[in-house]
Amino acid sequence: MKRIKLIVAYEGTNYQGWQIQPAGTTIEGILNQKLTELTSEPVAVIGASRTDSGVHALGNVAIFDTNTKIPPEKISYALNQRLPDDIVVQHSCEVPPDFHPRKCESRKTYEYHILNRTFPLPLHRNDCYFTYRNLDVERMRQAAADLVGTHDFKSFCSIHAQVKTTIRTIYSLTVCKEQDIITIRVTGSGFLYNMVRIIAGTLLQVGTGERSPLEMADILKAKDRAAAGPTAPAHGLTMIGIEFGEYLK
Amino acid sequence: MKRIKLIVAYEGTNYQGWQIQPAGTTIEGILNQKLTELTSEPVAVIGASRTDSGVHALGNVAIFDTNTKIPPEKISYALNQRLPDDIVVQHSCEVPPDFHPRKCESRKTYEYHILNRTFPLPLHRNDCYFTYRNLDVERMRQAAADLVGTHDFKSFCSIHAQVKTTIRTIYSLTVCKEQDIITIRVTGSGFLYNMVRIIAGTLLQVGTGERSPLEMADILKAKDRAAAGPTAPAHGLTMIGIEFGEYLK
Numbered sequence: 329m330k331r332i333k334l335i336v337a338y339e340g341t342n343y344q345g346w347q348i349q350p351a352g353t354t355i356e357g358i359l360n361q362k363l364t365e366l367t368s369e370p371v372a373v374i375g376a377s378r379t380d381s382g383v384h385a386l387g388n389v390a391i392f393d394t395n396t397k398i399p400p401e402k403i404s405y406a407l408n409q410r411l412p413d414d415i416v417v418q419h420s421c422e423v424p425p426d427f428h429p430r431k432c433e434s435r436k437t438y439e440y441h442i443l444n445r446t447f448p449l450p451l452h453r454n455d456c457y458f459t460y461r462n463l464d465v466e467r468m469r470q471a472a473a474d475l476v477g478t479h480d481f482k483s484f485c486s487i488h489a490q491v492k493t494t495i496r497t498i499y500s501l502t503v504c505k506e507q508d509i510i511t512i513r514v515t516g517s518g519f520l521y522n523m524v525r526i527i528a529g530t531l532l533q534v535g536t537g538e539r540s541p542l543e544m545a546d547i548l549k550a551k552d553r554a555a556a557g558p559t560a561p562a563h564g565l566t567m568i569g570i571e572f573g574e575y576l577k
Numbered sequence: 578m579k580r581i582k583l584i585v586a587y588e589g590t591n592y593q594g595w596q597i598q599p600a601g602t603t604i605e606g607i608l609n610q611k612l613t614e615l616t617s618e619p620v621a622v623i624g625a626s627r628t629d630s631g632v633h634a635l636g637n638v639a640i641f642d643t644n645t646k647i648p649p650e651k652i653s654y655a656l657n658q659r660l661p662d663d664i665v666v667q668h669s670c671e672v673p674p675d676f677h678p679r680k681c682e683s684r685k686t687y688e689y690h691i692l693n694r695t696f697p698l699p700l701h702r703n704d705c706y707f708t709y710r711n712l713d714v715e716r717m718r719q720a721a722a723d724l725v726g727t728h729d730f731k732s733f734c735s736i737h738a739q740v741k742t743t744i745r746t747i748y749s750l751t752v753c754k755e756q757d758i759i760t761i762r763v764t765g766s767g768f769l770y771n772m773v774r775i776i777a778g779t780l781l782q783v784g785t786g787e788r789s790p791l792e793m794a795d796i797l798k799a800k801d802r803a804a805a806g807p808t809a810p811a812h813g814l815t816m817i818g819i820e821f822g823e824y825l826k
Contacts, residue, residue, distance in 0.1 A: 337696075337698055337699055337700075338699050339699040339700050339702075384699070384700060386698070404696070408696065413697070413699065413702050414699045414702065415699060416696050416697050416698065416699055417696070418695075418696050446667075447586075447653070447657065447665050447666070447667050448662070448665050449586055449635070449665065450586055450587050450588040450633075450662065450663045450664060450665055451586075451588050451633060451703075451704055451815075453588075453662050453663065454700075455700055566700075
């Protein structure tokens with residue numbers, strides 16, 4: 329039995345998110361189905377980031393155990409033959425049997441994309457949140473800086489989430505603008521439910537002037553979801569990639 | 578009666594191209610329908626570039642004549658309320674009654690996008706042509722340079738096209754690479770049927786090494802469609818914009 333790691337890219341538009349649901353098509357469901365067909369074994373993947381409906385990925389990570397004779401590096405090619413064109417495996421390899429994409433220490437990177445111009449652009453309608461309201465990137469940067477570090481991010485966590493601790497570490501949080509697209513890029517030790525989208529929603533309010541960039545420290549201190557901004561729409565979010573530290577490069 | 582100019586952006590994936598067809602949905606057909614609803618007059622737009630099925634646009638141009646009381650600059654906003662989200666008008670204004678987007682002198686710019694990496698990316702499946710074959714951008718640039726200027730582009734024109742002359746001027750033709758995306762950008766006085774896609778298909782052959790970059794002069798001289806490379810797939814092509822010179826900025 330081998331444990332295989334997949335790096336998976338997808339456009340989330342046509343899926344009910346990563347995780348298998350009672351109804352609707354999910355990334356996890358499609359991967360299980362196509363890997364089961366490919367290996368002729370029942371396969372159940374475990375994903376690193378259980379992205380919501382509409383969220384995209386360039387480098388989400390999933391593992392599964394298999395007895396297949398297909399060489400680990402070739403599984404990506406064979407699986408892509410079967411996958412729909414909005415899910416593409418970017419890499420496959422064998423990993424140690426105790427590697428677990430959610431339990432092992434990791435650094436995850438997400439990007440939130442905002443299209444900021446007078447009218448939307450059709451080619452970005454599924455991968456950028458559009459707003460015609462003028463956003464001040466310098467204010468957004470100033471606010472973002474106060475979230476970097478180890479904090480209790482309870483204010484940036486959806487209230488129905490059940491977790492042991494709401495303390496997380498953000499290693500970097502940058503706001504860049506290229507032409508009409510503003511990219512909020514965040515790397516952290518892990519993220520609470522909806523945390524990146526709530527950060528994006530709060531930074532959007534700072535960008536429009538609804539909030540002062542100086543409010544971030546108070547929002548953290550409040551430990552209250554109501555203190556932060558709204559959850560920005562899912563389709564602006566992309567799971568960029570995951571690094572697994574010394575245990576697994 | 579006023580003549581109105583529209584700048585139109587669209588994703589071509591779900592359309593049978595610009596021009597109204599006996600069957601299937603077209604950009605022209607949708608614009609006519611929605612403008613007719615908006616103005617309560619029968620409207621028939623005239624488009625500058627009659628893009629093929631699957632080709633996208635950031636700045637295609639269309640005109641129509643109307644007696645509507647809606648201020649010209651507001652037509653874009655009102656029309657976008659009615660259009661599907663893969664067609665978005667970027668600008669509307671009044672133009673002189675003799676302005677014609679195909680008869681007036683213009684410079685058109687197109688881009689052909691190639692995603693060049695081991696595996697495709699879902700978010701670029703509709704707007705980039707994908708190839709895993711290694712492309713040498715320097716060779717492509719060398720070949721491209723020989724097409725700049727005024728030439729008989731008969732070798733780069735689909736054989737079923739009926740035109741008075743196959744002489745055209747290319748003002749610039751550049752090949753740039755950013756991360757995994759190669760962009761062929763061409764500006765010209767006008768383009769023959771499939772000309773940009775045949776140029777892209779020929780430059781792709783130069784990039785893979787199937788052809789020498791030195792062949793371009795001979796291909797032009799041949800004045801024979803069979804001398805050039807294949808027509809690259811439609812979905813890699815985007816109509817970027819049109820400048821109308823001194824007559825109309």
